[in-house]
Amino acid sequence: TTVLETRNLGKVYPNGTRALSGVSLAVRHDDFIVIIGSSGAGKSTFLRCLNRLVTPSCGEIRLDGEEITRATGRELRRVRQQVGMIFQQFNLVRRLTVLENVLVGRLRFCATPLTYTGSLLRYFSEAERELAFSLLKQVGIENLAYQRADSLSGGQQQRVAIARTLAQHPALFLADEPIASLDPKSSEIIMGLLRRIHEERGIPVVVNLHHIDFAKRYAKRIIGISGGGVVFDGPPGELTDEI
Numbered sequence: 001t002t003v004l005e006t007r008n009l010g011k012v013y014p015n016g017t018r019a020l021s022g023v024s025l026a027v028r029h030d031d032f033i034v035i036i037g038s039s040g041a042g043k044s045t046f047l048r049c050l051n052r053l054v055t056p057s058c059g060e061i062r063l064d065g066e067e068i069t070r071a072t073g074r075e076l077r078r079v080r081q082q083v084g085m086i087f088q089q090f091n092l093v094r095r096l097t098v099l100e101n102v103l104v105g106r107l108r109f110c111a112t113p114l115t116y117t118g119s120l121l122r123y124f125s126e127a128e129r130e131l132a133f134s135l136l137k138q139v140g141i142e143n144l145a146y147q148r149a150d151s152l153s154g155g156q157q158q159r160v161a162i163a164r165t166l167a168q169h170p171a172l173f174l175a176d177e178p179i180a181s182l183d184p185k186s187s188e189i190i191m192g193l194l195r196r197i198h199e200e201r202g203i204p205v206v207v208n209l210h211h212i213d214f215a216k217r218y219a220k221r222i223i224g225i226s227g228g229g230v231v232f233d234g235p236p237g238e239l240t241d242e243i
């Protein structure tokens, strides 16, 4: 079944850059997609449209059949919860602990946890803390739960970001260049984790990468983007050298 669908999606940024045009794609529940393309191709813009960090200029996005192209307010918050995303630069709250970072997205009463002093943990129930801890176990870093986020290596920080995203129970998991600033060994760990999340939780995953070798090894389906449009869509085995 289709989880998310775009029709004729386009984006022109306010400065006139046409980043995306005519992209029509369906993401199915059993998809593990890697999007490849050179820098500036439009990969990041496409992914950011899917969780509406970017509002498309034209076309349509449907999440579970419901149109979210111009969602705002409450509906937009629901989109962001359902479409989880991790980034190249992890985006953790540096001075909070690993466990607090996993929980931080669940604070419902304040938009900026940065203003708090003292531990954030007191705002959460025992059950919530245990759930967060079990997510850290799932990504293999429960031993780092009480370390400050900024004391971790890049690969470890990306694992925290994955746990934090899982804590929101997303229906779809997006990753924008998640291994671009990691060493090869950490990159394998992160790609392996994403693949495992897909298999164990049965949620579709869409990853932007510029490493074609990683794409070939981990993807079930590869989408090639160039000049803001789709130039390839198929299994890794059908990929030719031209892309």
Ligand code: ADP
Binding pocket: 013, 014, 015, 017, 018, 019, 037, 038, 039, 040, 041, 042, 043, 044, 045, 046
């Ligand atoms: P990729 O992820 O494949 O590197 P992007 O989606 O980041 O591609 O960028 C696609 C095009 O849009 C590029 O020409 C880029 O410079 C431009 N672009 C990206 N973000 C913005 C922005 N916020 N404002 C203006 N142009 C942008």
Ligand code: ADP
Binding pocket: 102, 103, 106, 127, 128, 129, 130, 131, 132, 166, 167, 168, 169
């Ligand atoms: P709701 O918004 O209806 O509470 P959620 O999808 O946010 O539903 O959460 C579902 C359940 O999982 C809740 O019982 C919540 O307490 C628990 N939960 C989700 N994420 C975490 C987390 N990071 N830490 C602890 N508990 C969590």
